[in-house]
Amino acid sequence: MKRIDKVYSRLCEYKNQDGVDANTLSEALGLTRANVSFDLNRLYEEGRVMKLSGRPVKFIAGINVNSLHKGVTSELDRLGKESPSLKTVVDHAKAAILYPPKGMHSIILGDTGVGKSTFASLMYKYAVESGVKSKNSPFIVFNCADYANNPQLLTAQLFGVRKGAFTGADQDREGLLEKADNGILFLDEVHRLPPEGQEALFVFLDKGTFRRVGDPEDRTSNVLIITATTENPTSALLKTFTRRIPMTLRIPSLKERAIDERLGLVKTFFREEAARIGHEIHVSMNLMKALLMYETTGNVGQLKNDIQIVTAKSYAEFLTGKRSKVELWSADLPLYIKESLFNERGYRDIWNRLFEDDLDSFTFGNGSKVQSLTTKENTIYDFIERKIGELKIRGVDEKEIDTLMEGYISEFVSTYIEKNKDGLTKANLANIVGSDIMELSDRIYSHAISNLGIQYNGNTFVALALHLFALLQRVNQGSQIENPQVRVIKRKYPEQFAVALECLNMIRISTGLEIFEDEAAFLALFWLPADETIKAKDRVRIVVIAHGGSTASSMVDVATKLLGESWAHPIDAAIEVSPQVIFDRLRKHVSENPTTEGYLLMVDMGSPTNFGMEIEEEFGVHVKTLPLVSTLHVLDATRKAISGVSLDEIYRDTIAVTPQSMIPGLYQNEEQAARYVILTACLTGEGSSQVMKSFLKSNLQYNKSLFEIMAINAIDRESLVSKVKRINEERPVVSLVSSIPVEMDIKSYSLTEVLSLSAIKEIQAEIDLKTLIVNMDQVLKDVLVSIKEDGLNYRVHDLIKGMERDLKSVIPSDMLPGVIIHVACMVDRLVSGEPVTPFEGKDEYISGNWERYDIVEKALAGFAAKYGVKVSNDEICFVMKFFEKDE
Structure with missing residues (x-):
């Protein structure tokens, strides 16, 4: 028998899925380690053995998947056949699924977009097709990035929660490990798992047992875990974790x-x-x-x-x-x-x-x-x-x-198209502005070059495409901007202005839109020689504040490279850094970079949305805050600021080109700002407002991802009302605790009422009600038959509140959840085609309540139209009854 066959034969005797290293085999066979290592690598190249990740490198005898699974061609097989570069990784994936007794945990490596998630789903399908998993076995996908900055919530998601384990844990809840029992759990972007999450998970991989958060009872689950990452696992993951994921599957990029x-x-x-x-x-x-x-x-x-x-x-x-x-x-x-x-x-x-x-x-x-x-x-x-x-x-x-x-x-x-974060190519730009605008930009760009005889760089093209994108968005929405420098540009740069007019006509012909001549003055700026610019005495300053270690810096870096000028200033708000530290950085920047034109703050969430008011008061300068931020917004706002556009115009234009889905309103993601705000306020200084904030935090029970208690101060009553209104426009204010009385539509309490605890019960009741409404999202998904969508609870709630305003009749708080469920179920029944329950005495009831009927009918008709159904008079009457006083 040849030496290599002896090595292979002995390796086959080991049944441990942790694998065997070359040193162990050499001692068992009485051969040198170098020879055994050489033979093992030859066997690996021949596909007869598999390498496991980790150090030292370990090997297991390959499984003859074809002999175990004869006569069945799976989708995984078809993928390997149509994509030869995946043949080896497909064989290894099949072996990982079939490896006795319960399969082998795997990690899929590959660049963004190579198809890691799809490959994981094909592994699951293969497990079902091969009979390893039943047809009803679960396949659960979990993106670790969603909870990367909240270890407690991530642990709760994976392992489940026992009732009372923490604030908000009002019932026992299964974790993903339990839900995936007898199936497969796919952990995407596993490199985003914090160390705490990796440690908690590898304990389960070791022992096969786990505990829900707050529960002393050990539980078991038969789960095969597949992970995926774009990073190098040796540097992005704990060694103690990677050692427990024996199978590595690397998917090559398209270039390879x-x-x-x-x-x-x-x-x-x-x-x-x-x-x-x-x-x-x-x-x-x-x-x-x-x-x-x-x-x-x-x-x-x-x-x-x-x-x-x-x-x-x-x-x-x-x-x-x-x-x-x-x-x-x-x-x-x-x-x-x-x-x-x-x-x-x-x-x-x-x-x-x-x-x-x-x-x-x-x-x-x-x-x-x-x-x-x-x-x-x-x-x-x-x-x-x-x-x-x-x-x-x-x-x-x-x-x-x-x-x-x-x-x-x-x-x-x-x-x-998902935005590509690697490289600033035309393909990436097209993903932002769309192919039509790219082609139009290309024609205009070429026309200007041929007529002016100037070679422009790639930054000019990018800036032009972004400008056209914003322009057409604005014009389509019926808004155009006057350029105060039209005469100056026309006189100083007649040749560039003439070409800009020709380009403007190209845009008009291509789009069919009527665009003012002022736009030609903006276009002419793109055709100026590199050393020319329209000098402005002062310009708006752009400040980007975003949570994460480098989120703001990354967006500003893109803007700087594309626009060729460093003008926007990033402030990275790491999760562990307090809001006060972030505010101090902003104050320092404003102090060192003064401008008479004002500051535009572009923020993603949380406390920074309120920094603008403080900066205005302290420095006496105009500040606008955009509670949204993306690379596109930073690019467009920075380009306008560099060009000398006013603060109000930049703010209005950026809002105008913002997709509705990006405007804050429904805060459903755990990483977003809290949905509701409770305010404590005082005049001059923050003394009593901070004290009241601490007092409320100690005496109220609330979910911090849903509610934020915020302390504010003002110089007078008018300033306080203005601040509260601005905050309420961004997020609903549940209640206001103030040292001075104010006339507003927001429930307000005095310091005495709160300190004596007489108001605490009312505020807690409002918190409990809004928490219940938020939690109704999952309740409705479980109850409804035809309508399964996120945020239905909020939409029905807003519908009811609108009817309350129009009818000047408020539904009692204890009834509101029931009314929400009634309306949602009503529309769901209509979508499902179920018969309508007759309302007794309908005609008489409608004739006696025409005004109420008209308001409710219009509100329900608009809401139901979104689902392609019509609400009957009977259903309208049932809803009208909710708005009768004393009922």
Whole structure:
């Protein structure tokens, strides 16, 4: 027997899934360690053994997965067949699932967008197909990034909670380990698990037992754990944790795969799109070539998204009759993909090998149902069909639908692709502004270069594209800005202004929008020589405050690189740093960087949203606060500040181009600011307000992720009312404890009422009610049959509050939760098609309460229309009864 066969035979005798290292085998065989190590690595290259992560390197005998699973071709097998670069990782993944007795915990490595989540789901499907897991076994996905900064909440999510373990734990709750019993738990972005989370989890991996938070009882769960990360596990994870994850599966990036394999992916994605829309897709040869050549910084994920988006646009035109079939041409591609065709000559040999000589197009679908290799993501098609359906119901004619859909799709596309954080390429910019604006920017950019004879750098193009994006958003919303420097620019830079007018006409023709001539003055600024600028005596200062170790710095760094000037100032608010320290940093910056034009604070959440008031009072300067921040907002605001735009205009424009989903209102995420605020206030100084804040925190029971007790001060009664109103606009103020009486629609208490505890019971009751309403989100999901959506509790609550205002009748607090459930269930019954319960004496009741009927009918009709149903007179009468006094 050869030495290598002896090594393999002895390795097979070890049944420990922790593996065996070369030193142990060498001692058992009486061979040198060097020879055994050499043979083990040869066996690994031949695919007969597997390496486990950690040091020293350990090996286990490979499982012959084909012999264990004969006659069944899984989706995992098909992936390995269509993507040769994944053949080894697929075999190892199958071995990890089949390894006796319960499988082998795994970690999936790979860059963003390579398909780690999809691969984990295919491993689960393979476990079911192979009979290792039952068809009803759970597959639970948990993104560790969601709770990275809250170890206690993360522990509660993983292990569960015993009632009374901490404030807000009002019932026993299962953790993910229990929910995933006899199934698979997938922990995505596992590198975001804090050390406490890793330590808690590896205890379970070691012993197979765990305890709920606050519970002394040991519990067990039969869970196979799959993790995934974009980071190097040796540096991003604890060694004690990685040692307990024996199987490492690395998925190569798209750049590392052969072009044949990329062609297979492109074909697969088009087949999936054909299956989703239920129509054949006809694709030109040039478009196929472009998809094979362009640089995808977002890996397989970006390739898939780009294919889906270009298909969606053609599908929309097919639905509106603009195209007779779903066909795609290279002209349909955004510029950053289409420009790859300029390099086609270098690929000629590859095209000859891949494609037939007489082939000029591809057809996908052929009327057959395609089984997807990836998770279903047909949101964009649902969006298109829903929008077209809505427009047709409203009686909009076909030509107008076609025009409107172009704008709707562009808006959808601009937020559809996940923003790529690595690199500032045109592809990334297109993901922000959309392909249409990229193409328009390219035409304007080229026109200016050819007419002015100046070579502009990439920063100019980026700034122009962002400017056009903001401009068109603003004009579409009926708002345009006057440029006070039109005459100065026209006189000082006549050549640039003339070209800018031509560019303005190009924009008008391309968009069909009427845009003021003032815009030409803005465009002319882009064509100035590098050493020229419109000097302003002073400019607005931009300050970005965001939670995290480098969140604000990263956004400001992007703005600085793209705009070529360092103007925005970042303040990184690490979670462990107190708000006072962050405020002191802001004060220092304002003190050292004075401006008469004011400051724009761009903040993400929490206490910094209130810093502006303090800065205004201390420094006597105008401050505006935007309670939202993203790279796009920082770019646009900073560019305007550099150009000398006023503070009010920057603030108004940034709000105008903000998607509604980014405007604070519903604070449902644990990492966002608390949803409700309780204010303590005093005049001059913070003495009594801080004392009252501490007193309330000691005497009230509340969930800190839902409620924040905030101390404020003011110089007089008018200033206090103004502050409270501004805070209430951003987050509802539950109650105000003040040293002076104020006339407001907010429940207020005096210091005496609170210190004597007479008001504590009322404030606690309001906290309990709002907490109950928040928790009703999950209750409604469990109870309702047809409507399953996040935030329904808030929407119904807002509906009821609106009726209360219009009817001038307030529903008692103890009844409000029941009314919310009644209205939600009513709409759910209508969606489900269930019969309506008759209201006895309906006609007489309506005739005697016409005013109330009219208000309730209009409110319910608007709400129900969102779900495509109509509320009957009977249902309206039942809701009217809730607003009768003394009932």
